[in-house]
Amino acid sequence: MSASYLCDLAGKYRSLSIIGMCKNAGKTTVLNHIIHNMVTDERLTAMTSIGRDGEAVDLVTGTAKPGIYIYAGFLIATAAGLLDSCDITKEFLLNTGISTPLGEIIVLRALSDGYVQLAGPSVVSQLEQLTCTFSQMGANRIIIDGAVNRKTLCSFTEAAILCTGASCGTSMDAIIKETLHVYKMLALPEINDDALRQLVKVQKKVADKIILCGRQHITLPSNVNIGEGLRENLLNNTTHVYVDGALSDSLVQSLLFSGADLSGVNLVVSDSGKILVSAGNYEKLRLRDSGIQVLNSVNLLAVTVNPFSVYGNNFDKDSFRAQLAGQIEVPVFNVEDA
Amino acid sequence: MIDLSLQQKKDIGLQFVIDLTAPSSAYGKERLRNSKSFTPEQKGELQRELDNIEKTLLYRSQLESEYRRLEQIFSQIKDIRKSILKCQDGILGEIDLFEIKSFLLRLTELTPLFETINCRAGYDGIVFQDTEQALQLLDPEHNRVASFHISNYYSAELTRIRSKKRDTEEEMRRFSFKDIPAALFEKRQNLALEEEQEEQKVLAALTRKLEPFVLPLLANTDTIAELDLVIQKAIVAKKYHACKPLIGGNSVSFVDMLNPEIAAQLNKQDKKFTAIDIELCKGATVITGANMGGKSVALATIALNVALIHYGFYPFAAMAVSPLFDFLYVVSGNMESREHGLSSFGGELVSFNKIVSDINKGFACVFIDEFAHGTNPVEGTAIAQGVTEYLNEKNAITLLTTHYDKVAEYANAHYQIMGLKQLDLEKIKNETEPLAHNDRVCRIAACMNYNLVPADKKQEPPREALNVCYLLGIPAEITARIERNYQELARK
Numbered sequence: 001m002s003a004s005y006l007c008d009l010a011g012k013y014r015s016l017s018i019i020g021m022c023k024n025a026g027k028t029t030v031l032n033h034i035i036h037n038m039v040t041d042e043r044l045t046a047m048t049s050i051g052r053d054g055e056a057v058d059l060v061t062g063t064a065k066p067g068i069y070i071y072a073g074f075l076i077a078t079a080a081g082l083l084d085s086c087d088i089t090k091e092f093l094l095n096t097g098i099s100t101p102l103g104e105i106i107v108l109r110a111l112s113d114g115y116v117q118l119a120g121p122s123v124v125s126q127l128e129q130l131t132c133t134f135s136q137m138g139a140n141r142i143i144i145d146g147a148v149n150r151k152t153l154c155s156f157t158e159a160a161i162l163c164t165g166a167s168c169g170t171s172m173d174a175i176i177k178e179t180l181h182v183y184k185m186l187a188l189p190e191i192n193d194d195a196l197r198q199l200v201k202v203q204k205k206v207a208d209k210i211i212l213c214g215r216q217h218i219t220l221p222s223n224v225n226i227g228e229g230l231r232e233n234l235l236n237n238t239t240h241v242y243v244d245g246a247l248s249d250s251l252v253q254s255l256l257f258s259g260a261d262l263s264g265v266n267l268v269v270s271d272s273g274k275i276l277v278s279a280g281n282y283e284k285l286r287l288r289d290s291g292i293q294v295l296n297s298v299n300l301l302a303v304t305v306n307p308f309s310v311y312g313n314n315f316d317k318d319s320f321r322a323q324l325a326g327q328i329e330v331p332v333f334n335v336e337d338a
Numbered sequence: 339m340i341d342l343s344l345q346q347k348k349d350i351g352l353q354f355v356i357d358l359t360a361p362s363s364a365y366g367k368e369r370l371r372n373s374k375s376f377t378p379e380q381k382g383e384l385q386r387e388l389d390n391i392e393k394t395l396l397y398r399s400q401l402e403s404e405y406r407r408l409e410q411i412f413s414q415i416k417d418i419r420k421s422i423l424k425c426q427d428g429i430l431g432e433i434d435l436f437e438i439k440s441f442l443l444r445l446t447e448l449t450p451l452f453e454t455i456n457c458r459a460g461y462d463g464i465v466f467q468d469t470e471q472a473l474q475l476l477d478p479e480h481n482r483v484a485s486f487h488i489s490n491y492y493s494a495e496l497t498r499i500r501s502k503k504r505d506t507e508e509e510m511r512r513f514s515f516k517d518i519p520a521a522l523f524e525k526r527q528n529l530a531l532e533e534e535q536e537e538q539k540v541l542a543a544l545t546r547k548l549e550p551f552v553l554p555l556l557a558n559t560d561t562i563a564e565l566d567l568v569i570q571k572a573i574v575a576k577k578y579h580a581c582k583p584l585i586g587g588n589s590v591s592f593v594d595m596l597n598p599e600i601a602a603q604l605n606k607q608d609k610k611f612t613a614i615d616i617e618l619c620k621g622a623t624v625i626t627g628a629n630m631g632g633k634s635v636a637l638a639t640i641a642l643n644v645a646l647i648h649y650g651f652y653p654f655a656a657m658a659v660s661p662l663f664d665f666l667y668v669v670s671g672n673m674e675s676r677e678h679g680l681s682s683f684g685g686e687l688v689s690f691n692k693i694v695s696d697i698n699k700g701f702a703c704v705f706i707d708e709f710a711h712g713t714n715p716v717e718g719t720a721i722a723q724g725v726t727e728y729l730n731e732k733n734a735i736t737l738l739t740t741h742y743d744k745v746a747e748y749a750n751a752h753y754q755i756m757g758l759k760q761l762d763l764e765k766i767k768n769e770t771e772p773l774a775h776n777d778r779v780c781r782i783a784a785c786m787n788y789n790l791v792p793a794d795k796k797q798e799p800p801r802e803a804l805n806v807c808y809l810l811g812i813p814a815e816i817t818a819r820i821e822r823n824y825q826e827l828a829r830k
Contacts, residue, residue: 033515036514036515039511069515087527087534091487092432092433092485112507113511114526
């Protein structure tokens, strides 16, 4: 499968996020490659990052990092404190009023090609505000430089690419296992019953835990845990349990140990960014014939792998890619081939 | 100058009025936050502020859309004083220039709009400085667009470097990203460095050229703050039917005066604030009245309105006259004293000492709520009398409330709350179905006449504590004993 296929694929969407599993997962390389192929098309591309990314020197490991290379005409939103590290010719368009530790986020137009460092908003509402601003300025493609621990903001885009690499763990097995788990969480099915979605939308304003079956529902008081609610059969033949906010390991564990019949019960969260469940606990849920669904799914286009580790333990690029590709339904690319 | 603590501002309801006032611009908000009171020497400036509020009230309804647009522009103006000041001790960055340019563009919208308004309203002393030349510096191509970049127009050298850099970038674009030769990256990098150095030269030159505009720019931020605040003060004045005060004379006088915070609380309970008429002449004035009759509310309301005048607000009254004071004191046995490890009585004495140390230094206005009410009535009465007599002899206007006897005799004037008049006590005593607590409180409010009326200095405070006991439903077995004690007292 050729890498230009990835670019063609990515180019189709109005908004795209690139999610890095860890630092040095090769995200910037993927971004640079995709962006380079967008220069020739007619669309106006706008870019920002979730939180901070794109440093010249990696803040964690101290290794030199490539910058994001963008092209004249692109719009970017980044923190004022990073502007000295952007070597494009800049046109200042707007103060967003969004503050970050690196200063206010400013919207600029690139008047030349060049390297940029991006630090964007880290709150959904601010990201919404910013994408709205981009659209008003005529942008019809928005690329978000994302991170795996802020997946929530990535479900905001039409499509996403997941980047993993040898720097993400100690052994290839461990990294593949973790990547598969993240992939599974990103690929979780969207709840497809519109009436149910509507019900959750209304009820989540009054309670953070809702038990559902068909058109019936019960909201759980905050002092009652889900396990108790299910065990006491508050609603016969429960099909879904909606959890507002994070679905944590401890919540899943208490459910597993509650003795409630979980068979056929789907846990529902707003998006996969809310899932903080370990691979082990997710498998236990699956064994009990339970599962997780989301209100807003992520359209994952591809996974990229970076066989080089900044810590020294490089992997064989073909076997790394092949092992993942065998277990993942979307295309897997090696960043080196990108 | 008047220096009230935040707690005092809250106690008299001044903070409520400050919070009601909602300037649109960052500058107006800051000016409100750091409001300073006008001193007697600044009478002219205060008069100008009050005149400008009056003009706003006259023309804001006639020029509604102009004023609305003005407020809209104010709300879009950022505080850029840091950038402006950087002109004097550094080199402005691109963001600074971007912000200054945005501000200058807003001014080009603001100035003609203000001129339209000002033709009619004729504001006194509100003037915008002409900064058109500064804008021309930052908009050399005369685009009048609120974006900023270091234009090629500023430097031929910059144009040359950028054109070379552009050629290199075009060349790089011909490769796929990973195939771009390192030499091209390096060439571009060097040109980018050259560009940056040349841009720095342009920035330094622009900073020097903008320096003469620092003062006019800062003056314009002040003008925005002043105009914004004047408009907002007028809006509050209109909403609450406040009046333009007369500044001068030797006495404080209000007709139909309100306390908007308490009025708003009462309004929620479908009750009405009883407006206050009062005149305070030099010397001490004493207010007496029933428990729950509103003595402290009256005192706070007068203190509030005197303070408002000093802060350049319209007072909440139908008519108001007041001189400007050098000092304004509010003493009440509130929580503050406890925070400082003093009893309420100790706290009052500490505050009073402060008054004594200042009182010969200028013209003071003093408000004292129930002085020495926390100590025993025999000593408390003697203390309240002594303090009243002392203040009555000073070059000050003092208002005290008390429920102690014969304090008013030591003052210059006496006002009394009308209190619980026309009460059918027998009916209340014989009530079979006791009322709920809230209803009892409401009944007191219904029976209470909160009107403040001038009284003879010898007139004693009313004996209505027992009546309040009946009204609040204290059980008969207790009130019977209280009545017995009353009779014994009377026999003695």
